[in-house]
Every structure is written in C-alpha cells, then in structure tokens.
Amino acid sequence: MPVQTPTGLPFDDIRHLIATMPDADIVAGDAARERQGQLVKPPGALGRLEDIAIHLATWQGKAMPTADRPMVAVFAATHGVAARGVSPYPGSVTKQMVDTFTAGKAAVNQICATFDAGLRVFDLALDLPTPDITEDAALDERACAATIAFGMQAIAGGADVLCLGEMGIGNTTIAAAICHALYGGTPEEWVGAGTGASGEILARKVETVREAIAFHGKALSDPLEVLRRVGGREIAAMAGAILAARHERVPVILDGYVVTAAAAVLHALDPRTLDHCLAGHVSAEQAHRRLLARLNLEPILDLGMRLGEGSGAALALGVVKASVACHRGMATFAQAGVSDQA
Structure with a gap:
C-alpha cells in the first residue's frame, strides 16, 4: 500500500486549537x-503540595483553586495489533473491562x-478494531480529527480537575510505536511488559513496533500523522481531552x-500544550519514566502500578485534593496569632 500524504484540511482545526491556547494566569x-508564604508553616514545609496548589491556581485562574468536581475520564478502544498476539x-x-467499569467493580x-x-x-x-498498524494507518485524517473532537467532550459538565485514563488490549504496543516514531532509538527502548508480556509475546511486541515504523516511514515526521497512522481512537480522544481542558x-x-x-503527540506539536498537566504517577512500564523525562513532567506518585484505566491519575487526585485543602483551609500566621519568622 503506498504511503499517503496528509491533506492538511481536517487537521487544520487541531493546529488552530493549539495556536490559540490560553496562557497561564500569572496573577x-x-x-x-503569596498565600503559601503566609500560611502557618515554615516556608516550603509542604514541599510538592505547595507547588501543586500554585499550579492549579495558575491554570484555573483563581488564587484559591478548587478540586470539588474532579472527573476521571477513561477512553476505551480496540486495536488490530491485538490479533498479532x-x-x-x-x-x-x-x-469485558468496560462492562466491569460500568458495574462499578474495577479498581478505578x-x-x-x-x-x-x-x-x-x-x-x-x-466492536470495530482499528487496522493493524503494520499494514495500514490506524485512522484516516478525517476520522482522527473527528475522534480528537469527540474526546473534547470529557470536560462537559463543569469538571475543575480532569484525570485521564484508558483501556485497550494492545495499546502499550501502540504507545511504544508512537514514542519510537517521535523520539527514535530502538523499539526495545520503548516496548515493555504491558499487561505482563514476556518471552515470545514481548518479542512480537518489539517486532510489531519495528514493522509499523518501517511501513509508515517518512510520513511520521508530522506528529499528527504519527497519531493517526500508529495511534488509535483512545489516543486521539485523549489528545482532544487535553486540548479542551486547556481551553477551559x-x-x-x-x-x-x-x-x-x-x-507526547501534543508536546511534539508544541511543548506548551502540556503546561496545564500533571503526571499522576510513573508506572512500572519501563519506558514511562523515560517518556516523562522527555516531557519534563515529574510524577506525583511512584508506586509500581501498571494497571491503566486511570487508576494512577485517580490516586494522585487524592494528593491534589489534599494540596488544595491545605491551601484553602490553613490559617495564616496573622489569623492564627502565631509569630512568623524574626
């Protein structure tokens, strides 16, 4: 199958969204x-909790941030590469896992x-897996742009913090292909155990990533082409959710x-696209730590988790909520009648 060139049309809207992102509210x-410096504690005593509260204030645009309406959005999709074992x-x-989420019985x-x-x-x-990325593009440009737009619905309803998660057998292979396409190196550097792959299964993952990148070739110089060719529906939708959250x-x-x-796809288009994001955790997937370093994101938690489904982000939400509670609820030195530094 010949490699197709991008039409440029459906993706123009996505590029416009990136170009018009709001900046941080420095005020x-x-x-x-300033409030953190007045709270009844030694300066910096709450460590990262202080930084998280300031981060939320900066992006919510209010000195007293909130985490009263947090939403965990889990995007689920199926992949043709799953058939490759x-x-x-x-x-x-x-x-089956989506049914478990709906029944309220999963970890998340x-x-x-x-x-x-x-x-x-x-x-x-x-019920409609994307094509095997070693033989075809996962999505055409119009479908990819539409899926990005669909993902923007994740913030509907007025969430003040958004946690992102996913479910999709085969999607750590997809993630590895994306990272290999964006950053080079070898497939082995980006492929990990996922749901427990080892031996022949792990070898198939490595070879699948290698074949996919070879098949799509020079078309992968554009990050949006990386997304549509070796990505998947949940990947595109999560990119859309991140963009929508930034605009809101x-x-x-x-x-x-x-x-x-x-x-990472958004970061490759413009590093500023992730300035409003926090890394909930670093997983046991061996390439995740390397990827976070590439994106200059410091994880809140490091618990050896590798479950997916938004579980690490949701768990980090507990830390974020504690950060906000301290920021809002603690007394200042003046209110508590406690002497400040001499």
Whole structure:
C-alpha cells in the first residue's frame, strides 16, 4: 500500500486549537504563591503540595483553586495489533473491562469513590478494531480529527480537575510505536511488559513496533500523522481531552504510559500544550519514566502500578485534593496569632 500524504484540511482545526491556547494566569499564580508564604508553616514545609496548589491556581485562574468536581475520564478502544498476539490477553478483554467499569467493580471505581471523583467511560467503537498498524494507518485524517473532537467532550459538565485514563488490549504496543516514531532509538527502548508480556509475546511486541515504523516511514515526521497512522481512537480522544481542558482552564492529571504517549503527540506539536498537566504517577512500564523525562513532567506518585484505566491519575487526585485543602483551609500566621519568622 503506498504511503499517503496528509491533506492538511481536517487537521487544520487541531493546529488552530493549539495556536490559540490560553496562557497561564500569572496573577492568580503569584497570588497563590503569596498565600503559601503566609500560611502557618515554615516556608516550603509542604514541599510538592505547595507547588501543586500554585499550579492549579495558575491554570484555573483563581488564587484559591478548587478540586470539588474532579472527573476521571477513561477512553476505551480496540486495536488490530491485538490479533498479532502482543498481549497475554485477548482483545475481547477490552469490552469485558468496560462492562466491569460500568458495574462499578474495577479498581478505578474504588479509587474514584474514595476521593469523591466522577467517572465517565467512553466506548470508542469497541466492536470495530482499528487496522493493524503494520499494514495500514490506524485512522484516516478525517476520522482522527473527528475522534480528537469527540474526546473534547470529557470536560462537559463543569469538571475543575480532569484525570485521564484508558483501556485497550494492545495499546502499550501502540504507545511504544508512537514514542519510537517521535523520539527514535530502538523499539526495545520503548516496548515493555504491558499487561505482563514476556518471552515470545514481548518479542512480537518489539517486532510489531519495528514493522509499523518501517511501513509508515517518512510520513511520521508530522506528529499528527504519527497519531493517526500508529495511534488509535483512545489516543486521539485523549489528545482532544487535553486540548479542551486547556481551553477551559481545567488542570489535567495524566495516568500511565499510554495516556502520556497521547500527551507526547501534543508536546511534539508544541511543548506548551502540556503546561496545564500533571503526571499522576510513573508506572512500572519501563519506558514511562523515560517518556516523562522527555516531557519534563515529574510524577506525583511512584508506586509500581501498571494497571491503566486511570487508576494512577485517580490516586494522585487524592494528593491534589489534599494540596488544595491545605491551601484553602490553613490559617495564616496573622489569623492564627502565631509569630512568623524574626
């Protein structure tokens, strides 16, 4: 199959969204930083919690940030590469897990309940896997742009913090292909165990990534072409959610390797696209730490998790909520009648 060149038309809207992103609210951030200096504690005593509160204030545009309406959005999709045996689990597990989310019985459900977060699960045509990326593009340009637009619905309903997660058997192979396309190196540097791949399965993952990048070749010089050719529906939708959150001044907490790979596409287009994002955790997937370093994102948690489904981002939300509670609820030195530094 000959490599197609991009038409430029559907993706123009996406490029426009990036070009018109709002900047940080420096005034709100400075006000939050000033308040942190007045709270009844030694300067910097709450460490990263202080930085997180200031980050939320800067992007929400208010000196007293909130985390009262957090939303965890999980995007689920199926991939043609799953048929190549790149996971210990069959592709049918994706839909079965979506049913488990709906029934409230997955790990992410319990974590959301613990931190009073809403959960929305987006079914992205689960009965229609994308083509095998070693033989064809995952999406055409129009479908990719439409899926990005669909993902922008994640912030509907007025969330003040958005956590992103995913579900899709085979999608750590997809994430590795995206990273290899964006950053080069070898497939082995970007491929990891995923849901527990080892031996022959892991070797198939590596070879699948190698073949996919060779097949699409020079077309992968454009990050949006990387997204549509070796990505997937959940990857495109999460990119859309990140962009929509930026335009609505909603801070984003990223989950694991797959979510971060979606973010990496935007970062490759313009590094500023992720300025409103926090890395919820660094997963056990061996390439995730390397990818976070590329994006200059410091994870909030490092617990050896590799579950996906937004679980790490939702767990990090607990830290974010504690940060906001301290920022809003602590007394200042003057209010508490405590002597400040001499």
